[in-house]
Amino acid sequence: MSDHISGPRALGNPIADITDVYAFPSPERPGRLVLIMNTLPFAKVSNAFSEGLVYRFRVRPLGVADDGAVPLVPGEREFRFDCVFSPPDRSAGDSFSQEGSVTTPAGDVVPFVVNDENGGSGGGVRVFAGPRWDPFILDAPAALKTVATGRLAFTDPGAIFLDGKNVLGLVLEIETALLGDATLVGVIAETLTRGVFNVRIERVGRPEVKNLLLGPKQFDQVNRDLEIRDLYNMEDGFHLEDGYAGAYRARLNANLAFWDGLDDAVDWPLDGGTHPLTELVLADYLVVDVTKPYQEHGSFLEIELSTREGRSHETAGGRAVNDDMMDTFFTTFINAGNGPTIRDGVDASSRPASMAFPYLSPPNPEPPEPPEHH
Template sequence: MSDHISGPRALAEPIADITDVYVFPSPGQPGRLVLVLNTLPFAKPSDRLSDGLVYRLRLRPLAASSPGDPAPFTVGAEEFVFDCVFSPPVRTDGNHGGEQEGTITTPAGDPVSFRVNNVDGDSAQGIRVFAGPRWDPFIMDAQAALKTIATGELAFTDPGSIFLDGKNVLSLVVEIDSTLLGGAELVGVVGETLTRGKFGVRIERVGRPEVKNMMLAPKQFDTVNRDLEIRDLYNMEDAFCLGPAYHGAYRARLNANLAFWDGLDGKTDWATEGNGDHPLTQLVLDDFLVVDLTKPYAERGSFLEIELAALRGKAHETCGGRALNDDVIDTIFTQLVNAGTGPVIRDGVDQASRPASTTFPYLAAPNPNPPEPPEHL
């Protein structure tokens, strides 16, 4: 389920639950970068963004690490932050969400105001912004993936089905002029929700999809921390600089779960490293999307390409990042199960029933009659 419902706190405070983060070069405007932060699983068309949260997008320059370094990238100290906050909605009638204003602050500290639900977007200071309900673009047969974990056997079918297809999310779409990033060419991107006030507390943070729900959530394979719900701890961490307190717990959980996924085809494709780590553990812990601003937009096939090329000591060829219509789940499961050396591991779902477009605000209009979430969520 990508990052939908990724822990007890996300379940308790769904308005702060980040479902997905996307980043890609603008398809039609060279020199511009698109950032998408989706929140609130199962949003209604009348829902509005929270006036009690800061919606944050953080970007840092990256450089290739030295040979032999377990981390494929060195993270730069400079940071480019886009913070977005919202006013309380003002209801215009008794039935729908009402009018709402937003303000996004550039890395230079310049505020840009915009209207929620303005599909044309408001523009200033090299930024164009949209916020409001949209059709959830996530593509995955989530129930088959959970069945795979429960049974220890690949449970994907063809065709598969998108879990509660037609559900909505609250989207924040920020299109920026790349000059706002100080000349950086390769950047890491993470999205966050934080409490708004004097003491901001990070509620959620998301880089790549399925890190928490498919790679950190399962407990039964972890012989070190089998009773530990680890995702809330992980959400509180700085994606660009993990603290030492729980680092060993994250590593033990990933080593166990990545080995589970690797063994589903009956063979080992990722040989354990000398320290006992799975070869993907450090890459997963560097949990941010990686995008090359000098490369053109790619509709499909760029997700993880930069990271895997770096891991294998090769030059990357695409923009990386994550595009809205890219079937990244097939990429993830194929790498987990057979390291890309065998057949593509398909979940049986190849595209959204309402694909995203290549023009602003990119995501499809919200479903006016979205499905209701099951009671057990």
Template structure:
């Protein structure tokens, strides 16, 4: 489920649960970068944003590791923050609510929730509202794969509860707001709003938490530990030392599990129980976007990272486009290192794909499926 329900706190407070994050050069306006944060899984058509949260995008210049390595991308010290907050919903049938986005220079842009024109100013165009959840994955088949130790995808697969909605926040920003930018790391966060802020969730790449950190049974060091709430509170650009060993042990174990599903070792470690070659990359948990390259809809996700590992110069913008089938890319990298057949989950596209024009996310489903009882 990408980052849907990514830990006990997200389950307890779904309004702060980030389901997906996307970052890509605008297909409509060259020289602009699109940032998307979706929250509140299974949002009803009348859903409103929380007036008790800050919805934050954090961007930093990043540099790639040496060509030929699968190591992490290093984030620079300069940070560009876009904060969005919302008024309390009016309670009227139209769900009247106003948002305000503050740019890195301190300028503000106001917009009405569910107004598809959004608000424009100071190099930013902003939209927020209920939208069709664009994430595609056969989640039950993925969970069956983890439980059984056997690849359990079928062709075709099915999108888990197709037609569910989310609260979508979309910013289209002029890259002039990111001085001297080329490679940019992008993280989205939800935080408490007030004098004392607490990070509730943060998301960079999809499925780091639910597919790579959630399973406990393969981790012989921390088998009893639900690690995702701890991970959510971390600064994505600077992990604290306190739990690094626990994160590494969990990732090492689970990445070895995924690698072994095809019966071959495509990611050899240094000795029995050694560090998995992808662990440090996954801990550098932010989307990497080249803002100097044009929009690329399919196949750009992880392309910068995998090109670096192969010792090649990347060709695409990287990041994550809304319609890109990222789960096939993730499963293929984890299982065979991208050197074997594509590992498909049997789901290739949304039944309501995103558009190439602002606000990109598709209109909501007026009659979405009900939230499953076990959630």
């Protein structure tokens, strides 16, 4: 699930639907940061990237704020990596060929060929694009049943939803020198229309913000009938406009309180109806310390929570592909780490990512068919 099908517009335009975003220090090349954007839920190996989209990574240096509610705030300086694709050439029969290019913050244009395992290199960037095994792990039906029933519905073991499905993977490995002297950065991925006038279709920072924290309507007493996710997708993740901010906050205050109550204990007391993590969630970007080494598990949310509590962080933060971060997600929001780990019953992908470029596993040649309503 993660960010798969995160609203009506994503359902209607699946080619622009970002399923997951990852950011972590390279485990094989120190001094490099890996950025991954997966798109197109239930992709087939015959699917190409859209020539009508810009696939964009945005990176901003972060500073520590005085306000503990949003411990890390983005600066104005931005480093942008834009990937675009040619129309696919399908003249060779069943297979296709497609070319792409990534423009670096310095203006270098790095060409590459889709499905080239070695990728393209230049300007401090290495890039791969092509169908890959969907690495996201979650017992999604059990998570949805939890929301529907108000009781934890996870089992041990659980099952990865439609295990073996594919996505279109876009992998950038960038020299951290491209980010100037920044050490702590925020990372967002976006899909936008390509042309003179760019319209943001989707943007993703942290996983499951839209589907599990903004999606459920029934607990929100202010905007119970409002599908809020398309509005949220159109926002600049580094700077929310005022227009819908009240609606996002009302939804998060209600839904975060729901998650907190699942263990029949209040670990995050509301302050006048405001949940203590609402502003942290709305600061919706992966937080990465590019000076720290790669760590497989335990880095997700570590920097944000450490900074919030006035402690020095110990990990690179961000999100590694093999990290079973949904257990961190559930544990943080349900018991604030004051109780046992809340597990969803699945701990690893059946095809884990490798420690070498392009990291994501090769695609399933015969992926399961998506549910009919998708």
